[in-house]
Amino acid sequence: MSRRDRLRAETTAEIKAIALKLMAAGGPDAISLRAIAREMGMTAGAIYSYYATRDDLVTTLIADLYTALVEAAEAARDAVSADDPGGRILAWGESVREWALANPEGFRLIYGDAVPGYQPPADGPAKEAEQRACRGLTGLVAAAWGGPDKGEYGWPDFDPVLAEDIQAAFPGLPPDAVALTIRVWGRMHGLVALEIYGHLRTLTHEPAAIYRDEMRALIASLGLTPPA
Amino acid sequence: MSRRDRLRAETTAEIKAIALKLMAAGGPDAISLRAIAREMGMTAGAIYSYYATRDDLVTTLIADLYTALVEAAEAARDAVSADDPGGRILAWGESVREWALANPEGFRLIYGDAVPGYQPPADGPAKEAEQRACRGLTGLVAAAWGGPDKGEYGWPDFDPVLAEDIQAAFPGLPPDAVALTIRVWGRMHGLVALEIYGHLRTLTHEPAAIYRDEMRALIASLGLTPPA
DNA sequence: AATGATTTCTACACGCCGTTCAATGTATGC
DNA sequence: GCATACATTGAACGGCGTGTAGAAATCATT
Numbered sequence: 100m101s102r103r104d105r106l107r108a109e110t111t112a113e114i115k116a117i118a119l120k121l122m123a124a125g126g127p128d129a130i131s132l133r134a135i136a137r138e139m140g141m142t143a144g145a146i147y148s149y150y151a152t153r154d155d156l157v158t159t160l161i162a163d164l165y166t167a168l169v170e171a172a173e174a175a176r177d178a179v180s181a182d183d184p185g186g187r188i189l190a191w192g193e194s195v196r197e198w199a200l201a202n203p204e205g206f207r208l209i210y211g212d213a214v215p216g217y218q219p220p221a222d223g224p225a226k227e228a229e230q231r232a233c234r235g236l237t238g239l240v241a242a243a244w245g246g247p248d249k250g251e252y253g254w255p256d257f258d259p260v261l262a263e264d265i266q267a268a269f270p271g272l273p274p275d276a277v278a279l280t281i282r283v284w285g286r287m288h289g290l291v292a293l294e295i296y297g298h299l300r301t302l303t304h305e306p307a308a309i310y311r312d313e314m315r316a317l318i319a320s321l322g323l324t325p326p327a
Numbered sequence: 328m329s330r331r332d333r334l335r336a337e338t339t340a341e342i343k344a345i346a347l348k349l350m351a352a353g354g355p356d357a358i359s360l361r362a363i364a365r366e367m368g369m370t371a372g373a374i375y376s377y378y379a380t381r382d383d384l385v386t387t388l389i390a391d392l393y394t395a396l397v398e399a400a401e402a403a404r405d406a407v408s409a410d411d412p413g414g415r416i417l418a419w420g421e422s423v424r425e426w427a428l429a430n431p432e433g434f435r436l437i438y439g440d441a442v443p444g445y446q447p448p449a450d451g452p453a454k455e456a457e458q459r460a461c462r463g464l465t466g467l468v469a470a471a472w473g474g475p476d477k478g479e480y481g482w483p484d485f486d487p488v489l490a491e492d493i494q495a496a497f498p499g500l501p502p503d504a505v506a507l508t509i510r511v512w513g514r515m516h517g518l519v520a521l522e523i524y525g526h527l528r529t530l531t532h533e534p535a536a537i538y539r540d541e542m543r544a545l546i547a548s549l550g551l552t553p554p555a
Numbered sequence: 556a557a558t559g560a561t562t563t564c565t566a567c568a569c570g571c572c573g574t575t576c577a578a579t580g581t582a583t584g585c
Numbered sequence: 586g587c588a589t590a591c592a593t594t595g596a597a598c599g600g601c602g603t604g605t606a607g608a609a610a611t612c613a614t615t
Binding site: 126127207210211212219221226229233251252255256257258261277278281282284285286287288289290292293296298299301302303304305308309310312313316320 | 354355435438439440454457461479480483484485486489505506509510512513514515516517518520521524525526527529530531532533536537538540541544548
C-alpha cells in the first residue's frame, strides 16, 4: 500500500467522520459537500475525487450505520445465553431502541427518507446489512418456532436471495416462520419509529416502559416466557 | 365575506392543491415555492402573502393530510357494526395501510422527516388530527378492554390534554388502556412504515398478507375473535 | 367619482446547495 | 530526470428559500 493510497484512505475516512458529525449536529440535511469541505479546509469540488456524487457518500454512510446497528443488536443478543430465547429477543429489541435513541439521525438515515431525493441502491453493503439483520431476527424466531406450520406462505413469496440465505442458515424452517419474522420486525420497528420521529413525545413520558411491555407481549406471543 | 377574501381563499386553496400535486409527482422535496409559483404563473415572492414561510405551507399540508387519513380510518371503522370490535380494528388497520399505499408521500410527510429542516409545531391542526387518531384508536381498544388493570401506568404518564380528552370520552378507562393503545398504534405503524419506505419490497412480495396476519394476531391478543 | 389605505405582486439581492470543468500544482513510478 | 497520474483549486452554472423595496392593483371611504 503506497503512501498515496494511505493518504487517500485517511481522507476518505475523514470525510465520513465529518459527515457523521455534521449529521449528528444538524440532522441529515446538514450533510452537504460544501459544509464537509469547509470543515476540512478544502473546496467542495475536491470531494468528487472520493465520492462520485453526494448520494454515493450517503450510501456508504447508511451502510456503515446499518452495520453498526446490526452489530450492536447481535452483541446484545449474544450477551444473553442461548437457552433463554425470550431474553435474547428482548435484548435485541431493547438494543435496537437504544441504538436508535443514541443515533436518531442514523436511524432516520437508515429507515427514513431523510435525504431529499435519495434513492437507495438495490444492492450493496446497505442491502447486505439489511439481510444480516433479517438473518439475526430469523434466528431469534427460529429458536422460538414450535408452532404449527399452516403452510400459508411459500418460498417464492420471498426474495430469492433471502430465501436461499435463510434455508441455508436454518434448515427445515418453513416459510411461515419468515413471514412471522417480518411481523416481528415490524412490531419492533413501529414504536421506535414513532418515538424517533417525535410522535410519542407529545403523548407519553414513558415510551421505554411501553416499548418494554410490547416486547414482553411479543415474546409471550411466540410461546416463550419473557424474563423477569 | 368580501370579494377580496374570496379570491384570497381561492388562491390559498390553489397553492395547497398544486403543492399536493407536486408532492405526489416528485416527492415531498418537490414542494418548492418556486415550483408552485411557476405552476401558477406567479413569482415565488407572491406566495409569501399567503404563507409566511415554507414551513407554514407544509404545516397546513400535513394537517390536511392527517385529517384525511383519520377520516378514512374512521369511515372504514364505522362501516363495520359496533358489535364486531375485532372487525372494526381490522378495518381501521387495513384502511390506514391502504391510505398510506395510495398516498405514500402523504404518509412520509405525516410520519417521516421528509421535508429537510422542518420542525412540527407543538400545537395546531396537525396535533389535533393526531389526538383525533389517538382517540379513535383508544375507542377501539376500549371496546376490547376487559383485561385486568394492573395499574402499571398513571394519568401523569401521559400528555395532560390527551389524558383529559380520553377520560372525558371513555369514563372509567384506566391509564393502562392508553398505554395499550399506544402499543397498538405502534404495531399498526411498524409494518406500514417499513413497507412505505421500501424495506419490505426487497424481502417479500406479500406485504398485504403479512400485515393482515399481524392485524389478526393483534386482535386475538386483545381477547377478541378476528373476523373470517 | 375621487382619494387614501391596504393588499398583492414583481424584481432583485443574498447565501446556500450539488455539480462540472479547465487549470495548477504535486507526488508517483519508470 | 521525466512523463504520467492524481489531488486540488477556483470559477461558473442552475436551482433553492428567504427577504426586501417599490410598483401595481384593489378595496373602502368620503
